[in-house]
Structures are given as C-alpha cells and as structure tokens.
Amino acid sequence: MTRLRPGLFRRSRRALLAGLVVAVAGAGFVSPLNASADPHPASDGWVKTADHGWIQVKPGTPLTATAKSAGKDAPHKAVAGKLGASRPAPAAATTKTGGRVTPQLQDGADPGTGDNGDGYVSNQYDLQMTYKGGQESTGVDIGPPKVYLVVWGSQWGTPSTNAAGDVVMSHDADQAVPYQQDFFKGLGSTGDTWSGVLTQYCEGIQAGTIQCPSSAAHIPYPKAGSVFAGVWVDNGAPAPQSATEPQLGAEAAAAAAHFGNTTEAQNRNVQYVIDSPQGTDPDTWRELGYCAWHDFERSSYGQLAYTNMPYLTDVAGCGTNWFGENTPRGRLDGYGIIGGHEYAETLTDPNTPGGWTDATGQEIADKCAWIPYGSNGGLFFENLSTGSFPLQTLWSNEEHLCVGASAGPVHTNPPVVLSTMCDRTDPPNTPVSIPAVAVDNTGSTVSYSATGLPQGLSINAATGVITGSAAATTGYTRITVTATDAAGKSASTGFWEGLFAGGQHGCGAIEQLINPGFENGSADVDHTVMTDSWSPNGYNLVTPSSLHSPHSGSWYAWLGQNTDQDDSITTYVNDYPGYQNESFSFWLDTETTNTTSTPDTLSLVVIDQYTQKPLGTVKTWSSKGAAAGYQQQSVDLTPFLNQVGWGTTLGVQLVAHESGSTPSTAFLIDDASVREY
Structure with a gap:
C-alpha cells in the first residue's frame, strides 16, 4: 500500500498495521456511503474528501489547497511506513543540488552506481504473501483493470496528439506522458507474460490464506488494449510545487468526476495515475526518499485507488537509463520499472493494507524490486504490441520466486464474481x-x-x-x-x-500496523532486518529476552534499558482520506524499582512525516503507582491527524526516560494496534 522506496517499491501507503480491535467510544463517525439527502448532489460535481470536506469539481480545474510546509530548509532522513512506496534503487551517495536532496541509500540497499548488474534483492526474508482480508470491501481488483492517466498542472504546457494517437505535452522534456500511455495500452497483448503472474491472487478468502482456490474471485488477465482507459490533461492551473498527500487524493477525486466515475461500481477496478510535472516535489518525494507510491481514499464516489507519480527522470536512482542506454527512451526506464511496480501492487492491494502483503508489509512488487538485469528474478524487457518496456519481476506464491512469467496456469474467474462485502x-x-x-x-x-x-x-x-x-x-x-x-x-x-x-x-476497521506484536523479531539497531517497521533507536530494544515476559508470542519491546539516551521505537502509519477517527492501543507492563520522588516516564509522541518534528505528546505514563502486569492502553490520535490532514503519514513514537543514573524501570510493550474509523 505501497510507496516505492528502496525496499518498499508501497502507500502502496502502501502501507502498515495489525492487532487488537479498539473502538473509539462516541466517535460519531459518519460513513461516506450515507444515503441521506444533502445539499451536495453528485450531478453538480460535488465530491466529499477528508481534508477539504465537500468540494465542487469542475473539469479542467485542479484543486489548489495550500501545501503544508515540507520542512525543506534542511535535508530529512527518509522515513519508513508508506505501504505502497517504491524506493529508489541503490545509488551513489546522497548529493544536494539546487536546495533539494536526492534520495539516500535505504535500509538493506547496498551501495551502487546504477550500472547494469548493480543492485540488491529488496526482500531477504523469503516470506510468502498472505491475504489480509480486504479493507472497505476490497481485496484485489476482480474485473478488467482500468488505468486513467492524470497530467496535472499547467506546467506540462499544451497538449497535442502524436502519430500513435497518444497525448503529448509541450513541456514534457522526456516524453513521459506518451511512454506511459503506450505501456498501459500494450498490457494484455501477445508477449505479455508478466500480467499472467498477477492472476494467481484473489479475494473473498480467509485472512492469512496463501493460495487461492479456483472458485475465488481472481485478478483477471487483461484483454489486449483494454487497460488504458483515458488521459486527462488538467492544465487549467499550476499543480502545487509540493503537493501533499491530501492534495494528491483530491486530484484523484477530481479525475473520477472528470471521467464520470461517480459510483462505487465504476471505480471498483480503476486506478488513477497522478503525473506531477518536471521540477515539482509531490509529497516531498526527494526528501523522503521514494520514487512513487499508491494509495486509496474514501469518497462519495466510492473507494478511489491512485498513484503518486513524480517526474521520475528528475532523480537518477528512480530508473533513468538504468540499463546504461544513455538514450532518450532509456531515460524513461523508470516509468516501466516503477510504473509497472505500482500498477501491479494496486491490483493486488488496492485498498492498502487489505490485500496481499508479507509479514514485513512488503507487497508483491516490493519483494522483487531492483534485482539486477540478468540475475535470477531480475529486471527484464517485455515486448508488448506498443514497444519494449523494462519491467521488474513479481513475487509468485505458487513458485516461491520472483518471476516475469508464471510456470503455472493463467488463472481465470468463474462466470460471475462478486466483490467481498465487509x-x-x-x-x-x-x-x-x-x-x-x-x-x-x-x-x-x-x-x-x-x-x-x-x-x-x-x-x-x-x-x-x-x-x-x-x-x-x-x-x-x-x-x-x-x-x-x-x-x-x-x-x-x-x-x-x-x-x-x-x-x-x-x-469494520482493519489492522493498520505491519508488525503489531513485534513477532518479526530482530535485535539489529541498523534496521537491516525485520524491525524496520518500528525503528528502535538502540540495540536489543525489540527482544525475546527471558528477563521479562511478552504479553503474547515471543517478542516484545523493552524500553528503559539505557540512561545515556532515551530509548524509543517509532512506526509510521498511513492515514486515509475519508476516515474521521484513529485509535492507537498497546499492552504495557511497567516493572520498576524506582522509589525516588522523580519517576521514570514513557511518552507517546506523534511526528509530522515532512518535518520530522513532534506534533505533540499524546500521553505520558509514569513508573509511580503503576499497576502490576500488562494493562491495555488506548489513546485517540484524531486531534493530531486533524492538524496535518487525513491522507498523510503520521509517525507514532514511544519514548522512555530514566530519571536516575542507572535503569530502574522496564517499560514492556506488546500487541500494539492502530484502527481507523
């Protein structure tokens, strides 16, 4: 649900959560599917979005909400947590040009130059994909996939049509717009073995399932020429220089209105690719260190799946001339590699994280990102009816491999399939x-x-x-x-x-955390293994130590081990437009020998993903008077999300502070959960 960062090629946003159901008492949530009469008829172009409320969408008129400060006065560490994100490939050391910071090396990425044969296997855990149960009545696309391309902003210039019938833009220096049209037009044509891999994944099955029965609703193999559904040149006004996640979601809603997709059924198997113009910084993609991501939002038009597609040639690590061609077409390699990555993950996890991910939150394409060309499971070129395009392989549960063509059958659906209903x-x-x-x-x-x-x-x-x-x-x-x-x-x-x-x-709310019970394990402070979703700031904070006990399972977080620094664990949570409340819960056991008048503390802090600065402290727990054993804690994150807008990614950090010269309180944390309503 994923954002295409190194290791999370995403969200999709993607995505990032699992555990205990915690209801928000008196939340007053109003479903976007509420059918009561209102003064905003869809026939007049009204659409409800979470960040901007009711907006009236006019064809050719982009949404121009004020962008939030992205903290561009200083470089920021790339953050984890965007399920659906494509990360850049291994690249040379970070450089700063023109006040911008190119993506840094990400966890698990080996240093490289981008030369042919230089790369790494993004997923090193050999885990199968499992079905998460579906979010908002959606697990995978079950009908013919449709892609709408949205060319956002007057910065693209004026449109015309080339000999192939593609829309081309006067200010599209690398011709990214016609390249993407040709790619999607070619899917399903003779030679497209890649799309066959996707057909093994389905919905309407039990959460935790690995293999799909033939009777389930599978992702269909596309009919030749049917995937590309249209292009909208939304050039009535400039796209924001640094569009926020809520603004990108609102543009997807504007696109749905433009194309007349105003019902749940019309948007069920549709994805919108939001192309930002050259030189812009949508969702601070350079600073945060990803190439693209896919996500979804609730709206009065149903669930809208969309991709944030920056101008990829602005960053070399996002596929530009990745095979060493040094040609105009080679500059567009990323639009095949990364565009295909996000397309495939949207089909298999459109409403992140309700579709197919592994235990670490990686989606079908994350597991195979940036494997070198010529290597087993590596990047390859596929010859479609509209040209030859570089693609990455996709994870196959059936073969337990990254493949570009399935050795098994291309799965077909029963005559009639019915979407999961939550x-x-x-x-x-x-x-x-x-x-x-x-x-x-x-x-x-x-x-x-x-x-x-x-x-x-x-x-x-x-x-x-x-x-x-x-x-x-x-x-x-x-x-x-x-x-x-x-x-x-x-x-x-x-x-x-x-x-x-x-x-x-x-x-019903679905679990949003990738690793709620810490059972993925790891005692690695360098985050090169499975605890990346919690980012401990010290060694062995996520532990199976027998010195204390977990609430369940074998692993737990033990904060309060150090006095030279505050111990902390941090995870990032996708927050989706259209929701109105979010709760965070966990089980806490406070074991203390502190008898002084100055207690040790555990604080829950929420962090702005753009500035990496705290939005505030939600609650602080004290060693003084703590109850024995594990006690469930639950807090409301809604006020902090209202500060930054639904559709953003929120950092959640637990910080332990020891007041004395030696540790005297163990704050034991297990079975966390985030739910959105």
Missing part, C-alpha cells in the same frame, strides 16, 4: 447505502438479490446498492447477496450487519 455496524433508523459490485466475465449485465435484510432495507436489483433505514433493533444480522447474469450463472457473498446505537458506523 462486516459492518450502523445505527438503527439511519439511512445507509451499501454497494454490492459484481463482474460478469462475458460482459453481461447482472441482477442482484439479497436475503436476511433487516426490516427497512432493500436492494436495487439493477445497481446492487442496499439502501434504506433499518428498524430500531440491536444485534447482528447475516445478509447474503447474490448476483445473477442473463445465462443464469450466479455468485453469492455474505456479510454481518450490526445495528447498534453509537460507536463505529460502516465497515
């Missing part, structure tokens, strides 16, 4: 809108029916949307939805609808 809760006597989305592999229309609907709810046979106001009853009801095509072929799926006053409204 278990949810809603208040009684309140209007709801719950979409069911089916795909018929012949292109036939389907009709919908449902059983188990509470009194007051009904399903539209043509659209599959369940609407109405349920009666004032309390409890869970099992609803089964069936989609049937003209030939009588059908598919069914079920979900639990809970009717309760107060509490969460809408889909």
Whole structure:
C-alpha cells in the first residue's frame, strides 16, 4: 500500500498495521456511503474528501489547497511506513543540488552506481504473501483493470496528439506522458507474460490464506488494449510545487468526476495515475526518499485507488537509463520499472493494507524490486504490441520466486464474481447505502438479490446498492447477496450487519500496523532486518529476552534499558482520506524499582512525516503507582491527524526516560494496534 522506496517499491501507503480491535467510544463517525439527502448532489460535481470536506469539481480545474510546509530548509532522513512506496534503487551517495536532496541509500540497499548488474534483492526474508482480508470491501481488483492517466498542472504546457494517437505535452522534456500511455495500452497483448503472474491472487478468502482456490474471485488477465482507459490533461492551473498527500487524493477525486466515475461500481477496478510535472516535489518525494507510491481514499464516489507519480527522470536512482542506454527512451526506464511496480501492487492491494502483503508489509512488487538485469528474478524487457518496456519481476506464491512469467496456469474467474462485502455496524433508523459490485466475465449485465435484510432495507436489483433505514433493533444480522447474469450463472457473498446505537458506523476497521506484536523479531539497531517497521533507536530494544515476559508470542519491546539516551521505537502509519477517527492501543507492563520522588516516564509522541518534528505528546505514563502486569492502553490520535490532514503519514513514537543514573524501570510493550474509523 505501497510507496516505492528502496525496499518498499508501497502507500502502496502502501502501507502498515495489525492487532487488537479498539473502538473509539462516541466517535460519531459518519460513513461516506450515507444515503441521506444533502445539499451536495453528485450531478453538480460535488465530491466529499477528508481534508477539504465537500468540494465542487469542475473539469479542467485542479484543486489548489495550500501545501503544508515540507520542512525543506534542511535535508530529512527518509522515513519508513508508506505501504505502497517504491524506493529508489541503490545509488551513489546522497548529493544536494539546487536546495533539494536526492534520495539516500535505504535500509538493506547496498551501495551502487546504477550500472547494469548493480543492485540488491529488496526482500531477504523469503516470506510468502498472505491475504489480509480486504479493507472497505476490497481485496484485489476482480474485473478488467482500468488505468486513467492524470497530467496535472499547467506546467506540462499544451497538449497535442502524436502519430500513435497518444497525448503529448509541450513541456514534457522526456516524453513521459506518451511512454506511459503506450505501456498501459500494450498490457494484455501477445508477449505479455508478466500480467499472467498477477492472476494467481484473489479475494473473498480467509485472512492469512496463501493460495487461492479456483472458485475465488481472481485478478483477471487483461484483454489486449483494454487497460488504458483515458488521459486527462488538467492544465487549467499550476499543480502545487509540493503537493501533499491530501492534495494528491483530491486530484484523484477530481479525475473520477472528470471521467464520470461517480459510483462505487465504476471505480471498483480503476486506478488513477497522478503525473506531477518536471521540477515539482509531490509529497516531498526527494526528501523522503521514494520514487512513487499508491494509495486509496474514501469518497462519495466510492473507494478511489491512485498513484503518486513524480517526474521520475528528475532523480537518477528512480530508473533513468538504468540499463546504461544513455538514450532518450532509456531515460524513461523508470516509468516501466516503477510504473509497472505500482500498477501491479494496486491490483493486488488496492485498498492498502487489505490485500496481499508479507509479514514485513512488503507487497508483491516490493519483494522483487531492483534485482539486477540478468540475475535470477531480475529486471527484464517485455515486448508488448506498443514497444519494449523494462519491467521488474513479481513475487509468485505458487513458485516461491520472483518471476516475469508464471510456470503455472493463467488463472481465470468463474462466470460471475462478486466483490467481498465487509462486516459492518450502523445505527438503527439511519439511512445507509451499501454497494454490492459484481463482474460478469462475458460482459453481461447482472441482477442482484439479497436475503436476511433487516426490516427497512432493500436492494436495487439493477445497481446492487442496499439502501434504506433499518428498524430500531440491536444485534447482528447475516445478509447474503447474490448476483445473477442473463445465462443464469450466479455468485453469492455474505456479510454481518450490526445495528447498534453509537460507536463505529460502516465497515469494520482493519489492522493498520505491519508488525503489531513485534513477532518479526530482530535485535539489529541498523534496521537491516525485520524491525524496520518500528525503528528502535538502540540495540536489543525489540527482544525475546527471558528477563521479562511478552504479553503474547515471543517478542516484545523493552524500553528503559539505557540512561545515556532515551530509548524509543517509532512506526509510521498511513492515514486515509475519508476516515474521521484513529485509535492507537498497546499492552504495557511497567516493572520498576524506582522509589525516588522523580519517576521514570514513557511518552507517546506523534511526528509530522515532512518535518520530522513532534506534533505533540499524546500521553505520558509514569513508573509511580503503576499497576502490576500488562494493562491495555488506548489513546485517540484524531486531534493530531486533524492538524496535518487525513491522507498523510503520521509517525507514532514511544519514548522512555530514566530519571536516575542507572535503569530502574522496564517499560514492556506488546500487541500494539492502530484502527481507523
């Protein structure tokens, strides 16, 4: 959910979380699917976004919310935590030019020059991908994939059309826009073995599953010429010089409105690639050290999957002339390598992190990023009908390898497939809108029916949307939805609808942390192994030590071991537009011998990803009067997210301070969790 950084080629944002369900009491969450009447009709171009509220989208008019300060007065350490992010390949040492900082070497990356044969295997843990259960009723794309290219900002100049029918821009120095169109147009053509690897992944199965049954809804192999769905030149005003995550999400919503994709069904298997112009710094990509990322947002148009695609040739480590061509076309290598990376991860994890990742949070392409050309599982060129494009391999669970062509079959779907539908809760006597989305592999229309609907709810046979106001009853009801095509072929799926006053409204919250229980292990302070998601600042802070006990499993975090520095662990959490509340919980055991009047403390601090500066201290725990044994702690992060805007990535840091000259308090932390509502 991933951001394309070295080792997280992303989010997608991507992505980053798992553990205990913690409800936010009285959160007052209002589902974006709420069907009650409002003064913002979609027919007039209104779309609801988390950061900007209701906006009226006009074709050709970009959103121009003020960019937040990105702290560009000083170089910043590249941060982890963006599931869906493509990291730069191994490159020469960081250099500073024109007040900008090129991406630094990332954890696990060997020094290199970018020469052919120079690189590293991003994933060194040999872990299979597992299914996370689906987020917001989405696990993978189950219908023909569609890509819309958004050329954002007047900096691109004026459009024209070349001999191949591609849109070209007068200020596109390296011709990145037509190259991307040709790549997506060529997918599914003769010679495209790469797309076949993706078909082994599916949804509608139990979380934790590794292999997909034939009856499941798989990612389909694309029909030749069908993937590229259109290009929008949004050049009515300049794109922001440093677009924030919320601004990028809002541009995706503007694109959905422009293309007329205004329902959940229309956006279900769609992704929007947001191309920023040369010289801009979207989401401070240079300072934060990634090449691209993919993400999603809730909106009144349904779930929108989109990619932040900077002007890749601005940074050499993002694939420019990666094979040593030193040609105009070679300069665009990154748009094949990285563009393909983000496309594949959006298909397998569109609503990060609800699709397919491994235990370290890496997605299908992260595991195979930047393996050298000519090596086993390395970069390769694929000849499509529209040209030859460099691609990276993709992880295959079936072969336990990084491959560019599957040795197994290209999987096909049953005649009718029906999207996963999430278990949810809603208040009684309140209007709801719950979409069911089916795909018929012949292109036939389907009709919908449902059983188990509470009194007051009904399903539209043509659209599959369940609407109405349920009666004032309390409890869970099992609803089964069936989609049937003209030939009588059908598919069914079920979900639990809970009717309760107060509490969460809408889909059940999914775990957002990559390694909530620290069970990935590692005692490596250099972060070259699995504890990167928590970034301990000292040796052996994440430990299986028998001197203390975990809350569960074998590993836990032990803060308070040092007096020469404060011990800390830090993780970064994706926060998605359209959500309104976020909780952080963990189990804490405070074991102390401190009898002085000055207690030892544990503080929870939240960090701005752009400036790397604290937004504030959420809460501080003390050794004084601490209860014995593990006690669950829960805090609300919502006020801090409201400072920076939903859609950003928030740093969460636990810091232990020992007041004396020798350690006297062990703050033991385990089974953390982040949930968004």
